[in-house]
Structure formats: structure tokens, C-alpha cells
Amino acid sequence: MRKFLTFGLAFAASSAALAQTTPTTDPALAVPPAAAPAPATPGPLTFYGFVDGYYGIDFHHPDTQVRPSFLYSHNRQNEFTVNQGLIGMRYDDGKVRGAVGIHAGSYVTANYAAEDPVFKHIYEAYAGFRPFDKAWLDFGIFGSHIGFESAISKDNWTLTRSLMAENSPYYEAGARFTYEVGPKLTLTALALNGWQNIRENNQAKAAGTQIQWKPTDKILINSSTFYGNEQPADVATRRRYFHDFYITYAATDRLSLAAVFDVGKQQAARPAGDNGNKYDTWHTGAAFVRYKLADKWTTALRGEYYKAERGVIINSFAPVVGDGDAFIRGGSLNFDYAPTGNVVVRLEGRVLNAQNNIFAEADGVNHSTYGNLTSSIALSF
Known part of the structure; x- marks a missing residue:
């Protein structure tokens, strides 16, 4: 599954401002041309859209269009398709805000498979207001407070998502209280239906926190937590504790670095007669290096790993x-070309290696290594 957040935390795609052209005039005209009108001040209501079309190919793939089951974004291969098509509107007058966005695509099919059909095409839908200065209170569906990567591919340094992002929340439903301590520090507290749940699956609620600190213009530090029971109502409680940490550093105008580390624990099933309070633990890390090669060209390198006792989360929630x-460990190399400010063309190669033979191949035998290529053209407006 999942998430996340922002270049630091990007929760959604934003509208691109349309440039106004200066009218041309004939210097021979006897009457001077009228002065060009001043650019209009953006109103509180804005519209936005995003579409990410892609084609991917897996090496030695079996007779299927589906990539490994723990990959949820760009999860189709040997097929021209859309990862996410999104359109929405936002309102913010400084005191009241809200948003409604709808989407479809292979990302939605994979990530929202367990949701009610009425809700699965909602990207975001929330309403909020300022209860007092520097604070926001929002209710509804919004982007996850967890993770360095979000659902919007253009906002991420790499085209495909890391294993940690795919297996943590991309979206949440609940209440979100945000307090802007100052220009460098923001605190958030959340009450949620659960771990990437729109519809509740039990009578318990989950809690989350987020701290974002920007000590300098070049550094962003994030700490996010989650606590809750994510088992259905008719299943024994298994409490889950999770922490996401990342730091980004803009070393130069061309070079940016990021490091991400997640760790979680969930109460585990015990052998018959054993009443111990054992937990299954998982931890995962990734390092990113992004470099601007030229005015319109960027490359990004990612190294990552994911380790989970009994395959908790990545193989099974219980x-x-x-x-x-x-x-599982792996790496990827990304090349991006941006011909305009709202279009990006991307190509990525990726290799994963597992401790066990978990990847099916065309010869009918499972192997420990998996590789793919993914290409994309994304447009935002």
C-alpha cells in the first residue's frame, strides 16, 4: 500500500497559473494603445487537474499484465494505461477552506479495492475553518500525513513509488487539526477511521501526529506517527504503532538529497497456549539523490530496503x-524531461532483490530478482 506526503509533503496537484500575453501594437498608430490591464488577483476558488499516462514492461514477465502484488502505483505492465486521472476544485479565503477532487486509473483500482464504490473515486473531499489564528480544523477525506511520496507522481522525485510508500497510507478519512507555530514549524494532530480507510472497519478510531520543521531554507525535517487497531470488528484486536521520519536537503541549486526511515510494530498472533504480548516489527528505509542535469532535464537515484517479520503489512495485515x-532491497534510476512547466516525460529503470524466490517469471519458476522499465507522460493544470 501507499503513501504520501509532500516534497516534504505533497498532499495534491495544484493549478498552474496561465501567463498573460502582452498585446502587440503598431508604432504608426496615431492613438497610443491602452495600458494592459493588471493581472487579476486569484480568487478563493481554484480548479486543478492531473493525468499520468504510462507504459511499463517487466523483464521475463509471466503471461500477465499485473506487477507484484505489493506494488500499487504504475502496477500494470505491457499495457498502455492511466495511473491517475484527477480533476477537482479548492476553496480558501483565509478563514474557510475545502476541496473536492475525483480520480480514476490503475492507481485507484489497486489502492481503493476495499472501499465502497461510492467512495473509491474520491481523491479528496473535506471542509475546514480556522477556529483561531494560525490553526485549521478539517473534516473529511484528504492526503496522508505519512510519507515523503504522494499519490501525485509529478510531485515525487522518482516515477514509481518506494516500497515504503506503497505499503503505508496514501489517503485518510477523519479530522485534522493543524497549528502553524511559526514559518518554520507546523504541528498536526489527527483522529482517523484507520490506516488508509475511508469506510470504518471496526468500532475503534486511530490517532496520528505530524511535526514539520524547516530550520533553514535548505532543510525540511518530518516526523509522523500512527496508532490504531486495523483488524475487522469480528477479529481479535492487534494494535499497530508506526513512525515515519524523513529529512530533505537542497545541497545546491542542482543537487537535492533525501533520507527516509519507517518503523512499525503490530501485535502478533501467538502459538496455542502462549499468551505473550509479542509484536511483529517491520522497518524500511530509502535514500534519494536528485540532480538537475540541464534546464529541462533531471535525474534521480533511489536505493531502498523493506524488512518485515512474518511479512506483516507487505504480505498480510494479520x-x-x-x-x-x-x-526486499532494490534501486532505481530516473530520467525526467520537462518541455514546459506543466508537462513532464519520465523514464525509470528499477531492480528489486528478495531474500526468497517470490517473483514469478515466464519460465514458470519463481526467482529472487525482479526488474522493470516504466515510462510516463504527465500533465497538470
Whole structure:
């Protein structure tokens, strides 16, 4: 699954401002031309859209268009398709704000499979106001407070998502209270239906926090937490604790660096007669390097790993006694070309290696290594 946030935290795609052209005049005209009108001040209501069309190919793939089950974004191969098509509107007059956005695509099919059909095409839908100066209170559906990567591919340094982003929330439903301590520090507290749930699956609620600190113009530090029981109402409680940390650093005008580390624990099933309070633990990390090659060209390199006892989260939300551990590591190389400010053309190569033979190939035998290429053209407006 999942998430996330922002270049630091990007929760959604924003509208691109349309440039006004200066009218041309004939210097031979006897009457001087009228002065060009001043640019209009943007109103509180804005519209936005985004579409990400892609084609990917897996090396030695079996007779299927589906990529490994723990990949949810750009998860189709040997098929021209759309990862996400999105359109919406936002309102913000400084005291009241809200948003409504709808989307469709292979990302939606994979990530929202468990949601009610009425809700699965909602990208965001929330309403909020300022209860007092420097604070916002929002209710509804919004982007996750967890993670360095978001659902909008153009806002991410790499085309495909890291294993940690795919297996943590991309979206949330609940209440969000944000307090702007100052220009460098923002605090957020959340009450949620659950871990990437729009519809509630039990009578419990989950809690989350986020701290974003920008000590300088070049550094952003994020700490996000989650606590809740994510098992259905008719299943024994398994409390889940999770922490997401990342830091980004703009070393130069061309070079940017990021490091991300997640760790989580969930109460585990125990052998018969064992009443111990054991937890399944997972931890995952990634490092990103992004470099601007030229005015319109950028490259990004990612290294990552994901390790989970009994495959918790990545293989199963409720692993049982005897399930095997999961350990996957990999890397990717990305090249981006931006012919205009609202279009980006991307190509990425990726290789993953697992501790066990978990990747199916065309020869009918599972292997420990998996590789793919993914290309995309994305437009935002």
C-alpha cells in the first residue's frame, strides 16, 4: 500500500497559473494603445487537474499484465494505461477552506479495492475553518500525513513509488487539526477511521501526529506517527504503532538529497497456549539523490530496503504463526524531461532483490530478482 506526503509533503496537484500575453501594437498608430490591464488577483476558488499516462514492461514477465502484488502505483505492465486521472476544485479565503477532487486509473483500482464504490473515486473531499489564528480544523477525506511520496507522481522525485510508500497510507478519512507555530514549524494532530480507510472497519478510531520543521531554507525535517487497531470488528484486536521520519536537503541549486526511515510494530498472533504480548516489527528505509542535469532535464537515484517479520503489512495485515519473514532491497534510476512547466516525460529503470524466490517469471519458476522499465507522460493544470 501507499503513501504520501509532500516534497516534504505533497498532499495534491495544484493549478498552474496561465501567463498573460502582452498585446502587440503598431508604432504608426496615431492613438497610443491602452495600458494592459493588471493581472487579476486569484480568487478563493481554484480548479486543478492531473493525468499520468504510462507504459511499463517487466523483464521475463509471466503471461500477465499485473506487477507484484505489493506494488500499487504504475502496477500494470505491457499495457498502455492511466495511473491517475484527477480533476477537482479548492476553496480558501483565509478563514474557510475545502476541496473536492475525483480520480480514476490503475492507481485507484489497486489502492481503493476495499472501499465502497461510492467512495473509491474520491481523491479528496473535506471542509475546514480556522477556529483561531494560525490553526485549521478539517473534516473529511484528504492526503496522508505519512510519507515523503504522494499519490501525485509529478510531485515525487522518482516515477514509481518506494516500497515504503506503497505499503503505508496514501489517503485518510477523519479530522485534522493543524497549528502553524511559526514559518518554520507546523504541528498536526489527527483522529482517523484507520490506516488508509475511508469506510470504518471496526468500532475503534486511530490517532496520528505530524511535526514539520524547516530550520533553514535548505532543510525540511518530518516526523509522523500512527496508532490504531486495523483488524475487522469480528477479529481479535492487534494494535499497530508506526513512525515515519524523513529529512530533505537542497545541497545546491542542482543537487537535492533525501533520507527516509519507517518503523512499525503490530501485535502478533501467538502459538496455542502462549499468551505473550509479542509484536511483529517491520522497518524500511530509502535514500534519494536528485540532480538537475540541464534546464529541462533531471535525474534521480533511489536505493531502498523493506524488512518485515512474518511479512506483516507487505504480505498480510494479520500474519499467522509460521508465516515467513519478508526482506526486499532494490534501486532505481530516473530520467525526467520537462518541455514546459506543466508537462513532464519520465523514464525509470528499477531492480528489486528478495531474500526468497517470490517473483514469478515466464519460465514458470519463481526467482529472487525482479526488474522493470516504466515510462510516463504527465500533465497538470
